[in-house]
Amino acid sequence: MNTTTKYLISIVGPTAIGKTALSIKLAQHFNTEIISADSRQFFKDMQIGTAAPSVEELAGAKHHFIHHKSIEENYNVGAFEKDAIQCLNHLFKNRDVVIMVGGSGLYNDAVTKGLDYFPDVKVSIREDLNKSLETNGLEFLQNQLKTLDPTSYSTISIDNPHRVIRALEVCIGSGKPYSSFLNKEKNKRLFTTITIGLTADRALIYNRINKRVDIMMEEGLLEEVKTLQQYKNLNALNTVGYKELFQYLNGDWTLDFAISEIKKNTRRFAKRQLTWFKRNENTLWFDYQTNLNTIIDKLKENML
Structure with a gap:
């Protein structure tokens, strides 16, 4: 490994594919920390429906940008880019490798490539x-x-x-x-990004999504949504898993239909995620069941 270069290992892929588990294993291997680029896991009020890392997973490696904001705060991608780069600059003082994980393509790109400039509007x-x-x-x-x-x-x-x-x-x-x-020249980064993607056959991805939604319901997603009902008009809660259950609580849908809509909309989201992430031709793609050592070996090849 070229230790004079700082590396950000960015893990991407559709929801429910296993990015969190892989990020923790890689963080433990490289003795480093994890930055979350999931735009909904920022909010401490939204835990079950965002599939945020569990207490055990958070204990497996130090995480940043998990449950650090309230849904009432106006936290956007521009603020995240600034905070994430500041965090990376601090981490890279003592580390050569940092892990970033998350399925929010825009937030991921904000860190790895920088944001596009837009004029101020009234x-x-x-x-x-x-x-x-x-x-x-x-x-x-x-x-x-x-x-x-x-x-x-x-x-x-x-x-x-x-x-x-x-x-x-x-x-x-x-x-x-x-x-x-879009896609104008942006600020250069002082680190090298290696992006790895996890994938699987679409039918398997969809099956994992359906199972995850069932598990969320068992873990108390409906009760979590009930506590947030008064905030349902906030942008943070215009999120799959929450907006459908608000429809149920409003009396517009049955619970079974709301759950089926969560599954359908999550599958659509996963499809958009794959479309977004596959635009990056440099991503190293792995089947979600790939052996950890195979992934580590490929990463080290790219760090020479």
Whole structure:
């Protein structure tokens, strides 16, 4: 290993594939710590539904950015990039390797590549778009984005109102497509990232997701969601597992239907995750059952 170079090992892949377990094993092997890049595991109020590491797992290696924020705080990807880089700079003073794990592609890219620059836009534009969402619905905003920026319409998660409004406010505020600000030159990182991805046959991924949802329900997800009902309009809770159970608690859906929707929406999320992560041609992909030593050997090859 070239000890003059600092390495960030970034573990990516679809939800429920085993990223947390692998991250702990690698952290123990390299005697290092873990940064979480999962945008929902930041929130201490959301434990069961975000599949955050268990007490035992947290004891297996020191973690950063797990349950350190309240759902009432406005913590975004820009703030995370700044905090994560500061944390890495501190960790790399005494370590040559740090592990990062998480299924939030944008948050992962913020650390490994840096964020794109966007111009400031008037707050009133976002307020108007939020009113339009309430009055006209998401499909209206999606069609507006399709007209102003077809590229963003075809690449962002258009079923996420927050993402659609963000793209639209940049389009309207700047007079230029949101996509035109993407992939510009960014700040260089003082570390080398090695990205490893875990995958499996799609049917197996979907089966693992279905089982995980059942386990979450057994562990008390519904009770957790009940305690958060008064905050259901916060962006943090516009999250699979929570928004469907709010529909049940509102009396709109049966519990069985809400659970089936959680499974369906989580499977869709996993599909989007794979699409996002497979854009990186340098990722070293492994079957989720690959022997740990095989992964370590491949990592060390890339550190020479």
